[in-house]
Amino acid sequence: MGYVVIDLEFNxxxxIEKHYPNIYLEHEYLKDIDIESEIIEIGAIKVDQYMKVEEELKVYIKPSIFPVLNPEIINITKITNEDLEKGISxxxxxxxLKEFTGNNILCSWAKDxxxxxxxxxxxxKYEDIKWVNKYIDIQEYVTKVIGAKKSLSLKNALTRLNIKADSNLLHDALNDAYxxxxxxxxLYNYRIVKNYIVNNVYDMPAINLKCVDNIKLNYNMIKSSCPKCRRKIILDFDYMxxxxxxxxxxxxxxCHSAVLNEVIVKKTLLGKVIYSEIGSILNEIEYSDxxxxxxxxxIKKEKKS
Structure with missing residues (x-):
């Protein structure tokens, strides 16, 4: 069994109103649409257990959700309307992608x-997705093996690994997969990699929340521990x-270290809320700031109430 590394581009x-001021008047259904990203390109590379490339796949998908291709997406990905017109459903x-993947493990940079x-x-309403099961988040694997404190972007990871990558080639699905x-x-080591295989993608924290203003934290789920000695932090404030x-x-x-604790809130594909925490030692100036x-x-919150 090998791996199929995928990358997707989205519209x-x-x-969008900067470019199409009347779009929500002309397409009223967009106000109530329950999806933020439409897949418009798939890039995939199949490798064997020795990381030897076996096959490639590049597919454009003809849009059917959003009525226009966002000019900002065109600028980033260089995908054009002409490319998508030649695409498939x-x-x-x-x-x-199902046929290409076969019995191999799906992988991507981050869970998005x-x-x-x-x-x-x-x-x-496409139901033939049971083949999407075993999965590896390569971003998580690379970040942990390198020893980075926070998740690395693909570009930053390539820089740290001294892998040359023309920035003009990024944001093309097949290039990013490569x-x-x-x-x-x-960084491949199967004895380590096997610990990163997710056997049920529905149970993993896959959905990042853009804004947590309306989220009520469950403090019983938060450890608030020191990254240096793992003891409990005595917090000066509630979480903001x-x-x-x-x-x-x-x-x-x-150890009396000053600590910044960050709580990242994610959801599984079944809607379960999962917390992850990042603790960082602060110097005196950072702590004061x-x-x-x-x-x-x-103080501002108290005045409002």
């Missing part, structure tokens, strides 16, 4: 792509929402 409606693309295969399939293979190959995560600072009960920011937030 989204972010900032979502159902045909999934059938091709695998999540969007499931989400797009549900939107299209660069992901290169990063995976350089900060875009996609919650943050707070405190002092370790054992975060404390000021937190204090200012909670």
């Amino acid at each position: 989204r409606m972010d900032n 979502f159902e045909e693309a999934m059938a091709k 792509d695998i999540a969007q295969i499931i989400i797009n399939s549900h939107y299209h 660069f992901t293979v290169q990063a995976f190959k350089q 929402p900060a875009r996609w995560r919650f943050i707070s600072v405190g002092i370790c009960s054992k 975060y404390s000021y920011r937190l204090e200012k937030y909670f």
Whole structure:
């Protein structure tokens, strides 16, 4: 059994009114649509257990969800309307990817792509996705093996691994799949890799939340531990929402280090909420800056209430 490394490109409606001011008047269904990303390109590379490339797949998908191709997406991916006009349907693309994958393990850089295969399939009422089972998040694997504290972008990982990559080639699905293979190959060790195989993609924390302002934290699920000695942090403040995560600072009960603790909230494809935490040791200036920011937030919040 080998691996199939995939990369997807998407069309989204972010900032679309800058380019099409009347789009929500002309296409009223977009106001209620329950999907953010439409898959428009699939790139996939099949490798054997020795990381030798066996086969490649590149497919454009003819859009059927969003009525226009976002100019910002064109700028990033260089995908054109002409490319997509020559594409195939979502159902045909999934059938091709299923056949291409066979009994191999699906892999991608971060969980977004695998999540969007499931989400797009549900939107299209496409049910033949039981083949999407065993999976490896190569971003998670590479980040942990390198020893990086926070998740690496593909570009940053390539830089750290001294893999040359022309930035003009990035954001092409097949090229990104190729660069992901290169990063995976350089750090590949099956005895370690097998610990990163997810056997049920529906149970993994695959959906990132863009904003946590309306999320109520369950403090019983938060450890708030020191990254240095793993003891409990005595928090100076409650957790404050900060875009996609919650943050707070405190002092370790054992080593007395000043610590920033970040709580990232994710959901599984079945809707279960999962927390992950990142603790960072702060110097005196950093601790003071975060404390000021937190204090200012909670004073403002108290005044509003």
